[in-house]
Amino acid sequence: GAGVxxxxxxxxxxxxxxxxxRCDPISGHTALYWYRQRLGQGLEFLIYFQxxxxxxxxxxxxxxxxxxxxxxxxxxxxxxxxxQEDSAVYLCASSFGxxxxxxxxxxxxxLTVV
Amino acid sequence: xxxxxxxxxxxxxxxxxxxxxxCNSSSVFSSLQWYRQEPxxxxxxxxxxxxxxxxxxxxxxxxxxxxxxxxxxxxxxxAQPGDTGLYLCAGEWTGNxxxxxxxxxxxxxx
Numbered sequence: 001g002a003g004v005x006x007x008x009x010x011x012x013x014x015x016x017x018x019x020x021x022r023c024d025p026i027s028g029h030t031a032l033y034w035y036r037q038r039l040g041q042g043l044e045f046l047i048y049f050q051x052x053x054x055x056x057x058x059x060x061x062x063x064x065x066x067x068x069x070x071x072x073x074x075x076x077x078x079x080x081x082x083x084q085e086d087s088a089v090y091l092c093a094s095s096f097g098x099x100x101x102x103x104x105x106x107x108x109x110x111l112t113v114v
Numbered sequence: 115x116x117x118x119x120x121x122x123x124x125x126x127x128x129x130x131x132x133x134x135x136x137c138n139s140s141s142v143f144s145s146l147q148w149y150r151q152e153p154x155x156x157x158x159x160x161x162x163x164x165x166x167x168x169x170x171x172x173x174x175x176x177x178x179x180x181x182x183x184x185x186x187x188x189x190x191x192x193a194q195p196g197d198t199g200l201y202l203c204a205g206e207w208t209g210n211x212x213x214x215x216x217x218x219x220x221x222x223x224x
C-alpha cells in the first residue's frame with residue numbers, strides 16, 4: 001500500500017487475554033518503530049527494528065510485551081495477559097535508512113482492556 | 115526514559131495570541147523534527163531541523179534548533195483554532211534511532 005497500515009484499528013479485550021497488533025510498513029523501509037500513546041500524552045517509544053533485528057528493546061514496558069518482524073516487512077506486537085494500564089493507542093512508524101529521516105506513521109490501533 | 119522533555123505539557127490560549135513550545139534534552143541530536151497530531155490520527159511531520167542555530171518558518175510557525183543541537187522551540191504567531199492539536203518533537207539520536215518528546219497539547223479557543 002501507499003502508507004503504513006495497522007490492524008486492527010480498534011481492539012477491545014478482557015483483562016488477562018493476549019492480543020496481537022499488526023503493522024505493515026511502507027515497502028522498502030528498513031526501519032520500523034512501535035510506540036504507545038496514552039490518552040492526551042506524547043509518544044512512548046517501545047521498540048525499534050532495523051530489518052528484522054531489534055537493536056533497541058529498551059522501551060518494552062515488561063516481559064508481557066514482545067515484538068517480531070519478518071524480513072523488512074510485517075511486524076507484530078504481542079501483549080500477553082493484558083492489564084488495564086495497557087489501554088492506549090499503539091502506533092507504528094517506518095522510515096528509510098540513516099540520516100535525514102522522515103518517519104511515516106500508521107493510524108494506530110486503539111486497545112481497550114476491560 | 116524520556117530523552118526529550120517538552121514544556122508546557124498543556125496550553126490553552128485565545129485565538130490571536132502567540133505561544134512558544136519548548137523541547138529540551140541533555141543529549142545532542144543529529145536532527146530534530148516537529149510533528150502535529152490530531153485526535154484519532156497519526157503524527158504529521160511539520161519540519162526537520164539539522165544545523166545548530168537553524169531557524170525555519172512555516173507560515174505562522176517558526177522553528178528553531180539550539181546552537182548545541184540539544185533543544186528546540188516552536189513559536190506560533192496569531193494562533194488559530196485550526197492549530198489545536200498535540201505537538202511532538204522528535205530527535206534523531208544515533209543512526210536512524212529517534213525518540214519523541216513528551217508532547218504539548220495545545221487548545222486554541224475561538
